[in-house]
Amino acid sequence: MSATIIDGKKTAETIRSELKAEVEDLVQTTGVTPGLGVVLVGDDPASASYVRAKERACAEIGVYSDDNRLPAEIDQEELLELIAKLNADPKIHGILVQLPLPAHLDEDAVLLAINPDKDVDGFHPMNVGRMMVGQRAFLPCTPHGVIQLLIRHNVPIEGAHVVIVGRSNIVGKPLANLLIQKNATGNATVTVCHTRTRDLAAMTRQADILVAAAGRPNTVTADMVRPGAVVIDVGVNRVEDPTRKRGYRLVGDVDFDGVREVAAMITPVPGGVGPMTIAMLLYNTVESARRFATSQA
Numbered sequence: 001m002s003a004t005i006i007d008g009k010k011t012a013e014t015i016r017s018e019l020k021a022e023v024e025d026l027v028q029t030t031g032v033t034p035g036l037g038v039v040l041v042g043d044d045p046a047s048a049s050y051v052r053a054k055e056r057a058c059a060e061i062g063v064y065s066d067d068n069r070l071p072a073e074i075d076q077e078e079l080l081e082l083i084a085k086l087n088a089d090p091k092i093h094g095i096l097v098q099l100p101l102p103a104h105l106d107e108d109a110v111l112l113a114i115n116p117d118k119d120v121d122g123f124h125p126m127n128v129g130r131m132m133v134g135q136r137a138f139l140p141c142t143p144h145g146v147i148q149l150l151i152r153h154n155v156p157i158e159g160a161h162v163v164i165v166g167r168s169n170i171v172g173k174p175l176a177n178l179l180i181q182k183n184a185t186g187n188a189t190v191t192v193c194h195t196r197t198r199d200l201a202a203m204t205r206q207a208d209i210l211v212a213a214a215g216r217p218n219t220v221t222a223d224m225v226r227p228g229a230v231v232i233d234v235g236v237n238r239v240e241d242p243t244r245k246r247g248y249r250l251v252g253d254v255d256f257d258g259v260r261e262v263a264a265m266i267t268p269v270p271g272g273v274g275p276m277t278i279a280m281l282l283y284n285t286v287e288s289a290r291r292f293a294t295s296q297a
């Protein structure tokens with residue numbers, strides 16, 4: 001039997017329309033228009049494409065976006081000056097520095113320079129720490145998007161065994177953390193696998209919910225999935241494809257065609273987790289603007 005496809009594009013559209021109404025209400029009742037400062041350093045095509053999608057999504061729901069594109073050669077001080085300017089700008093409620101940064105820049109120092117109250121990516125150590133101990137924090141967008149997808153498709157999280165393949169700071173680590181929180185969207189049992197895991201397939205076959213976030217195509221194949229499992233594919237990989245006009249196509253970390261015959265539910269790539277990441281970025285930006293408006297009242 002073929003798996004039900006979890007349509008992230010449609011779920012993200014629903015969230016965006018909820019947020020659009022919230023922005024209208026915020027503007028009407030407080031006069032505050034949410035603003036996102038977007039910073040893109042260099043001309044990596046994938047990063048440029050993500051940033052375009054984020055700015056388009058802002059415009060669609062009435063969030064103001066301030067576009068800052070910097071040459072790859074920019075030095076650390078100039079970048080920190082821009083962050084300081086965005087930190088001080090009352091029209092800006094969220095700051096997004098698209099990662100990865102060019103190798104000569106100190107990513108940790110840049111993330112640390114962002115005012116935690118404007119850290120809508122949830123990457124500042126202050127927000128990471130607050131999230132970990134269960135305090136109010138901006139949640140990182142991709143893990144939050146994965147959880148929203150599960151909730152909005154009635155996949156039970158409490159008591160489920162979630163196996164995550166990948167331990168990045170952006171996805172694996174924070175997702176594991178959120179899922180073990182003692183709250184309504186947590187209470188899962190979580191196993192985190194990575195490149196040094198012994199017998200990966202033995203681990204993944206135990207999953208009720210299997211999350212692939214390794215950044216490598218075909219990391220999860222059908223033999224690694226328990227029949228009836230829910231499979232969430234966070235991977236976005238460009239593979240060469242001369243039949244496409246662009247010369248490449250996007251694939252996830254999961255062998256979609258094989259795994260869909262085993263799983264109960266599965267997210268596609270594109271159209272799964274990707275649009276949810278953007279929706280949750282908007283969610284954090286609107287939330288930040290609301291907090292700002294409330295603090296000014």
Ligand code: GUN
Pocket residue numbers: 096097098099100121141142170277
């Ligand atoms: N690069 C890959 N994913 C992300 C993300 O969610 N936010 C930022 N800022 N950069 C990324």
